[in-house]
Amino acid sequence: MAKGNINVSVENIFPLIKKFLYSDHEIFLRELISNATDATLKLKHLTSIGEASVEYGNPKIEVKIDKEEKKLHIIDQGVGMTAEEVEKYINQIAFSGAEEFLDKYKDSAKDSGIIGHFGLGFYSAFMVAEKVEIITKSYKDEPAAHWVCDGSPEFTLEKADKTERGTEIILHIAEDSTEFLEESKIRELLMKYNKFMPIPIKFGTKEVNDPDFTPKTTKDEDGKETTEPHKQITVDDIINNPDPAWTKQPTELEDEDYKNFYRELYPMQFEEPLFHIHLNVDYPFNLTGILYFPKMTNDLNIQKDKIQLYQNQVFVTDNVEGIVPEFLTMLRGVIDSPDIPLNVSRSYLQADGAVKKISSYITRKVADKLKSLFNNDREDFENKWDDIKVVIEYGMLSEDKFFEKAEAFALYPTVDGKYYTFEELTNAIKAKQTDKDDKMVILYASNKDEQHSYIEAAKAKGYEVLMLDSPIVSHLIQKLETTKENISFARVDGDHIDNLIKKEENAISKLSDEEKTKLDELLKEVVPSEKFMVQLEAMDSNASPFIITQPEFMRRMKEMQATGGGGGMFGMGNMPEMYNLIVNTNSELVGEILNTKTKKKQERLITQSLDLARLSQGLLKGEELTNFIKRSYDMIK
Ligand code: ADP
Ligand code: MG
Numbered sequence: 001m002a003k004g005n006i007n008v009s010v011e012n013i014f015p016l017i018k019k020f021l022y023s024d025h026e027i028f029l030r031e032l033i034s035n036a037t038d039a040t041l042k043l044k045h046l047t048s049i050g051e052a053s054v055e056y057g058n059p060k061i062e063v064k065i066d067k068e069e070k071k072l073h074i075i076d077q078g079v080g081m082t083a084e085e086v087e088k089y090i091n092q093i094a095f096s097g098a099e100e101f102l103d104k105y106k107d108s109a110k111d112s113g114i115i116g117h118f119g120l121g122f123y124s125a126f127m128v129a130e131k132v133e134i135i136t137k138s139y140k141d142e143p144a145a146h147w148v149c150d151g152s153p154e155f156t157l158e159k160a161d162k163t164e165r166g167t168e169i170i171l172h173i174a175e176d177s178t179e180f181l182e183e184s185k186i187r188e189l190l191m192k193y194n195k196f197m198p199i200p201i202k203f204g205t206k207e208v209n210d211p212d213f214t215p216k217t218t219k220d221e222d223g224k225e226t227t228e229p230h231k232q233i234t235v236d237d238i239i240n241n242p243d244p245a246w247t248k249q250p251t252e253l254e255d256e257d258y259k260n261f262y263r264e265l266y267p268m269q270f271e272e273p274l275f276h277i278h279l280n281v282d283y284p285f286n287l288t289g290i291l292y293f294p295k296m297t298n299d300l301n302i303q304k305d306k307i308q309l310y311q312n313q314v315f316v317t318d319n320v321e322g323i324v325p326e327f328l329t330m331l332r333g334v335i336d337s338p339d340i341p342l343n344v345s346r347s348y349l350q351a352d353g354a355v356k357k358i359s360s361y362i363t364r365k366v367a368d369k370l371k372s373l374f375n376n377d378r379e380d381f382e383n384k385w386d387d388i389k390v391v392i393e394y395g396m397l398s399e400d401k402f403f404e405k406a407e408a409f410a411l412y413p414t415v416d417g418k419y420y421t422f423e424e425l426t427n428a429i430k431a432k433q434t435d436k437d438d439k440m441v442i443l444y445a446s447n448k449d450e451q452h453s454y455i456e457a458a459k460a461k462g463y464e465v466l467m468l469d470s471p472i473v474s475h476l477i478q479k480l481e482t483t484k485e486n487i488s489f490a491r492v493d494g495d496h497i498d499n500l501i502k503k504e505e506n507a508i509s510k511l512s513d514e515e516k517t518k519l520d521e522l523l524k525e526v527v528p529s530e531k532f533m534v535q536l537e538a539m540d541s542n543a544s545p546f547i548i549t550q551p552e553f554m555r556r557m558k559e560m561q562a563t564g565g566g567g568g569m570f571g572m573g574n575m576p577e578m579y580n581l582i583v584n585t586n587s588e589l590v591g592e593i594l595n596t597k598t599k600k601k602q603e604r605l606i607t608q609s610l611d612l613a614r615l616s617q618g619l620l621k622g623e624e625l626t627n628f629i630k631r632s633y634d635m636i637k
Helices: 013-020 027-048 083-105 122-127 175-181 183-193 255-265 326-330 346-351 353-376 378-398 400-406 422-429 452-460 473-483 513-526 552-562 566-570 588-595 599-616 622-636
Strands: 002-005 061-066 071-075 129-137 144-149 154-160 166-173 201-209 217-219 225-227 232-238 275-281 287-293 307-311 314-317 332-336 440-445 465-467 487-491 532-537 546-549 579-584
Touching (some): 027 061, 027 122, 083 129, 083 154, 183 201, 255 275, 275 353, 287 378, 599 622
Parallel strands (some): 307 332, 532 579
Antiparallel strands (some): 061 071, 129 166
């Protein structure tokens, strides 16, 4: 038997490991299973190139709990180690890695994923074990070895009588970590980190119906049928799917396979994804994965953190911030790449060249997929538009590259359910909706019911009205106005339709200047000036006499403030509710107001008209509404 000191200058490294990595101590299992997987895949490789003259067979990894003895076993059938290799890989290399690790990353050690990269993987076992044993038999014709270490730098290494190839790691679970002797806890960890690892992982056994057995059905004299019970057999409980969909070629998979995989990823999710994007690249970096577009709601915040990041089928994290462009964090699915450096902070990650390339690759793939969906089945794409527009609009706002690509598939629906691309839209409205200054005015609504009368007024002129109702639409409009030449957006309720798209100078006023002044004075006495800017306009005599509008600019700034960014830079603080009151001087009612003899009656007419205009905008509430109704009844009595 050999005794020795592990080659380490930091005497008390184990307490350090425990302390620094404490918050992540559950990852020990992931590390040990990763090692078992590596050892098995190494053997596979060696047998495939004829280096190892043993049968590869169907190796698995077994995880076993011995609650009585307080032990956890991880057993593989991989390459194993000779005594010499244990000395080299466990005693020396591992610890030089550990030192380096502790030196460099004392502060950021909690960043998971870091451990495996510094050869500290194996030693993470000491976060939960007071003693660790390795019993290992190499595929080479050499005796098995037994290594024991109780957490001090001393270890023992002796011969063992293990005959089958592979490695067994035995953890003597420490007093403060007995949760790792619970079957439910281990199962949970296996499901979290190892659900898609490439070697089958056995955890216990289960009873299933014997596939080779067909239950017989017999009939008695009365014709009653009885079927004998199915024969049960005991099989290994394999907890993982070693061949998840993303590791396959897109050509091998049907639409149904992608849907099944989605269910495997999100068992609690009952809604089907709208479509998927298979990522597959091996140059200049390695990346595979499948992204899914789920149905989106208008709430941008609740839907993030659903993409899972793997490294060679080992789960790393579900926080892909910095790796996937922000607007795509609303998607779901998996990304698997050995090329993402995880041993660095998130801010560094964003500056990393390889990661930038990955991020722009993903953006491009998503744009290409959307484009092909649009081209292959436009109707289907239009039907899905409402469920995906948030992501696309958000992407257009945040990534210029995506904005350019989205030109081909971003849709602008009308209130009548037509869907235009931007180019189609401008072609369709060019003739009618260009104003006297040669500017094309794109009309839109955000709510069909609330803006009904304005929409109708626009349609009566033969104008198209878009239906734009996502939460970030004011930002997007702003972006379109600055990138496209000579267009402007106007919400239908922003002004009278003739003012939104000014065709020629205003109609001739029926009122003389004197009458206008008189009207203006009358209005000022009744209409509260802190709420309304009164504007006299000579319009069509059929147009409404009183119209309340909220100027486009003001409203948009307000909306942008509410969704963050944009408006804030104008330093408006909290803008007051301010509306325009457009009074149509050519309307019959205005003529009547002027001709009415008593002041009291004039005021009544103005109040009533103002209230009607407010009512149509949903601005009449509380006491004012009560008074209005009372007054209206009095009038018709
Ligand atoms: P890493 O996996 O990053 O190399 P670890 O500390 O996890 O670092 O493991 C150190 C080394 O010990 C491995 O590189 C491998 O050579 C050896 N090793 C660990 N576990 C096993 C195992 N189950 N079978 C064979 N070799 C192993
Ligand atoms: Mg390892």
